Amino acid sequence: MIWKFLKEYRFWYYLYFFMWVMFLVNFCLYKLPLNYFFITSSLNVTILLLISIWKFTQFKRKMTLLNYFKYLEEIDSLKSPTEEAYQGVIENLVKEEAAQALVSKSQLENLQSLIKMWSHQMKVPLSALSLMVQTDNLDKKEVQQQLIRLQNYLDILLTYMKFSQNKDDYRFEICDVKSIVTDLVKKYRVAFLAKELSVNIEGDWQLKSDKKWLSFAISQILDNAVKYSRDGSEINIIMDDSSVRILDDGIGILPEDLPRLFDEGFTGFNGHEHQKATGLGLYMTKQIFDQLNLSIKVDSQIDQGTCVMIFKD
Template identity: 25%
Template sequence: MTIRDFIKEKRAYIVCHLLVAVMTILMLAALNPAGGKAFAAVIGTIYVVGALIPLAMEFKKKYAFYQTLVSSFDRLDRKNLIAEMVSEPDFYEGALLHDILKTSNKACLEEINQYKNKHDEYREYIEMWVHEIKTPISSSKLIAQNNRSEATDSMAEELDAIENYVEQALFYARSSAVEKDYLIKETSLEKPVLAAIKRNAQQLIGTGMSVATDDLEKTVYTDTKWLEFMLHQIILNSLKYANEQDAHLKFTAAERDNRCILAVTDNGLGIPANELPRIFDKGFTGTNGRLRGKSTGMGLYICRRLCEKLGIAISAESIPGSGTTLYLVFPKSSMTDII
């Protein structure tokens, strides 16, 4: 609140008192008391000063309150808590505003808690469903393995795809609360990389994609399970967009300053330059995804969310027609710094 705003708000009050002061002076001058016009002017001045003093006191109180309110609001990250940061003022309008803000904040928090509870219930249901659905999937895969034929081999491939989508649903549901399920510990990059390669071995062999690793004995602080899932998604992407001949995939680790970089490089279709900044966006499939018709646009999006939670930087570079490299950058620090 500025002095101009205050005067504008009180203009009716000021005009009325000025009119009364002028009329008082004119009446006293007309009555011609002892002292004449000077006496009338003194009386009028006293009246105006008496009217302005409470006005100035009111401005001082309101100015202090609104300045504190605005500055506190600007500093707050959670704007709905503004009523908790400002003391209740001793003038009516301010007290009313403070009470409304406090009541509004309480209602807002209650509604947020309701949605949070619903979200948690839904996430718990998804997790339960995923665990339940894994049993018939595993049973179906076992049946297919015990009754090998061209049809059952094809069925096993489709079951692997279903299992991947189910796992995506589980990790996506958990990605908003990773801190409840992760275990940060010192680990060699070789372990999760080899586990992800082994998991996808059948598809890699079926596609004819060769795999190479180099210098993976580097140590990082991360959650092995979540990292293995991310590597699994990256490998699946490489498989989706692999060349029909001489396809290969390479995992390389290197240390730079205070970080460790894991690079996953393929020689697939590559990504157009105008689409590269969007590959981590939710639901983005791109030109290659539409051509091959195998993309949901969720794999790399979930990877990015998990990386944000784990303190890992993820980026990509690509040359259309030559391949793509995805980088996972781990901070070389203690796990307490990551947490």
């Protein structure tokens, strides 16, 4: 502690020593009696020692407060301008840390809630597969459909984790949207066949974008179209030079649900009623389109179907 004190006030001790040497030189140059000098120096050293003890006591108390304080109120007794300035800095840092901790806690709670929801959704296809095994009634198409559903839920969670950690790996290139859509239709062909859905693809769209993320985003829209379409209905995918529209003849979306459709964790009436939504798919879709400089618009009417339009800003 003493060495820290001397380091803190070393300038003043250097200054005092310098002044002492200068007085000694003056006494010597003018041939003044040195005994006067030493008497005065003794008095000055005594005063310096008393002041040093007083300042060291203050310094030790201040260091103890700074080393062990837990609350800002404990260092309110530090009143010098610089100490008050440091208190302001510490207060701002504490506030920032508290705000960050609150955000982290909120993100953790949201993530835990979403993982619970996701886990519940994973149980549906797993239960279906388990039932087929137990009854020895393994239908190949049904097994494929449940596996695709599991893969889709897993993709959603992994994509969400990447976004929540602010990680991305975008690679922009010229993409053939028709080719992407065609591959997705082939991927979901089992689901289409299971519900006896017909798919019409018209037009094409050449777009500079990230193929992987664009494919994921469109897959979520197509997956919803399949989920909420009626058996034996039709899904139309129409493209032009600046947009793609995905239209279905499904159950539609309630008007009050449309404004919140892309909110994180929002499932809406259809998601609750049919137990098919995680609340992540469309949220991630909107986030991806924002990153790709694309816009998405949804128009829907109950019992008449839904039209999802993706277009360039």
